[in-house]
Amino acid sequence: MNLEGRKLMGKLQIDNLLYRVEKPARYLGNELNSVHKEINENIIRFAFCFPDIYEIGMSHLGMQILYHLLNKQENVFCERVFAPAIDMEKQMRDNNVPLFALESRQPIRNFDFVGFTLQYELSYTNILNMLSLAGVPIYSGDREEEDPIVIVGGPCAYNCEPIADFIDIAVLGEAEEAILEIMELYSKMKEEGYNRFEFLKRAVLLEGVYVPSFYDVTYNDDGTVKVIIPKYEGVPGTIRKRIVENLDNVFYPEEIIVPYLNIVHDRIMLEIFRGCIRGCRFCQAGFIYRPVREKSFDRLQGLAEKLISNTGYGEISLASLSTSDYSELGKIVKHLMEEYGNKRIGISLPSLRLDSFSLQIIKEIQRVKKTGLTFAPEAGSQRLRDVINKGITESDLIDAVKDVFHSGWNNIKLYFMIGLPTETDEDILEIKELVFRVVDEYYKVPKEQRGKRLNVTVSASTFVPKPFTPFQWEPQSTQEEVCAKQKLLASNIRNKNVTLDYHDPKTSFLEAVFAGGDRKLSKVLEFALGEGCKFDGWMEHFDFDKWMAAFKKANIDPTFYANRRRGYDEILPWDHIDVGVSKQFLIRENENSKQARVTPNCRVNCAGCGINQVFAGGIC
């Protein structure tokens, strides 16, 4: 942004709007530990946007990390932006208030960077809507020198082709280092004479930086990708993700923003490790976040102390993809209980596996706080659990619930997926069998020993094939098939102790389309925005008919992306992205799944996914 633009930027008066909307505390921007900086012409303005409402976005750990990391840099001012709720957006549009950053209440249109984190595909329309509310041209090709650089990251950035036409830069992988390199480059070019195109050309040479507009994608007659090639000399043909090698040395915030509102995850999130040793074949996180890297006990206890005293939170959560797999879990939990138990600070452990060690730990921490327990068998039959490489047996589950029922729990949740590859009606009915066996275990416990009134919530979500997983070639079951299977399960699982939870497969269908989509989908998104689609992850706002109208207008058949089996020899829209896990490995795993062959976890035996060849040091 030029100096003139900066001078013109005033603080927007939004107080009058705040009296007219629900939960005005979403828009205040002065929460505990939020950062406010003096603005001068040399400071880089970064708008960190989360394309959903405040309560969702503030629960996101990645934002807290990058926000504080960027603000530790003297020459960067990073502020937060969330999708305004429907009522606030209406007020803003009616009063000509453009999208603003919470801290400074200045329009983000004049910022240097507008960053979005891509957590789920159904937030894409919100990104476009936020750009339009900001007054930033939605297509990168329409942006001019003075417009902000639109930069994205997060899990969906690995296949950001459906939004490739809207973004300037995608950062692939862990951004702690790459984002600073980008800031440094930008700052240097600002001194030497900035030019948007030159900046992108130099940024693309940084590892993990993908500039979609620097690649040409052509298609075969059948609609599949023919070739993806760089447009300019020196632009890399494949882009490799970034990882942070040592998690003890990498920045982690010692103070996090504490919201006024009750947000979804309203607690300290202490990240204990990245990556996952398990390799469940449906799970994208299990592959894209490889390799496994832990934070040490020493580092964690230091962080916990600072975070607790700087926030006043009464709960700390040990965050990771599979908390039981942290090698010093017992030690850190014991430490936290001894140190902070008398201060009434509770510990929560999400993503636990159901082994006896984990259950022992849960029982100990529940002396402070008692909550429901969640288990994720994912599939009803052993055969299907082997297909997806879940690595748990029925006796694992039964032993676990026996244990928890004896300890007095009466509220458990079981997660399953419907529409997994090779699934038959038999497998669906096995879900029922498994659930009923769980219920039986409860009644086997003597009445005086068990908790009152068992409630088993069975949640059945719809399988979505994701890029960079062994199932990336698999078709999603059609909506009719999924509905039929849901009905089959619902009509068989009637029981007074069981609550079945399942959703219309329409949103999962769209998720599959965009997860496995290519650049042709940008038109669909543009039209969907025109139809008024936003907050598609919210059932009360989701309108499938509008989406179908958008596909029709763009002359695109969504089933081509969601319900088609892809060939191993097909060029996938994300083939130029390298997450460190080789395609050969994914093919091998897909073949293993067809034979229901289990691949042991990474600690038992290296399955040769390729990650330790890509990143020097063999760190897994």
Added chain:
Amino acid sequence: MAIMRSRFYKKGDMVFISHLDLIRIFERATRRADIPIDYTQGFNPHPIMAFATALGVGVASEGEYIDMQLSNNMDNELFMKKLNNVLPDGLKIIKSKIITDNAKSLMSIIRSSTYLVKLRTKKLLSETDMKQHIDNLLDRKVIVELKQKKQRRGRKNRKPEFREVNIRPLIKNVEPFLLDEHEVLLKMHLAAGSQGNLKPEVVVDKLCELANLPIEQYETRVKRLGLFINGGNKFLTPLDEEAWNI
């Protein structure tokens, strides 16, 4: 054990914080300030604190009250200093006092509240007119307000039911304070607490409805000035010793 009673204000951006948010802010503040507060027993321990009334979102206040149960006695100056150190701008403890153990709870003793209400009329009107409108309101023996009945459990999606309530006895006084072109400032004294509570916004609605006085819908601003206990012929605040055992 000791109970610390405090008066605090809530203004600026903090008017946009709901009562539940406010409870969380105080919980976290006590932890950060290392206030020796007692916790409830059970699986989900909470610091033991109680407020006088819940203030609506958007309403400012110069006189809110909170009781905190401390595990041991604490100097009130130190308590205020520690807590004010960590409270956000817009929330501040103005006065604190250890009260007697047998003092009654805040919620049970509050009887009334005074407010300053600012509203914007669509038409210009004179001071005499305004006074007349208020007199007409106060002259009524009965002012009927339709109140929505609470929905019984398990009866969702039913048509809301209403009952008629006479709010006149809940209005102790309304007086004009200032009139500047379209802007009207009113001072109100209304019933507050568990034995009868009236929001100033309702009085504004009634006043405008009866006087046929259109106002800017979103421009009304309310500030509570104080909370009072009926101590016979004088008004006591919760920090007055005489009020503790009324």
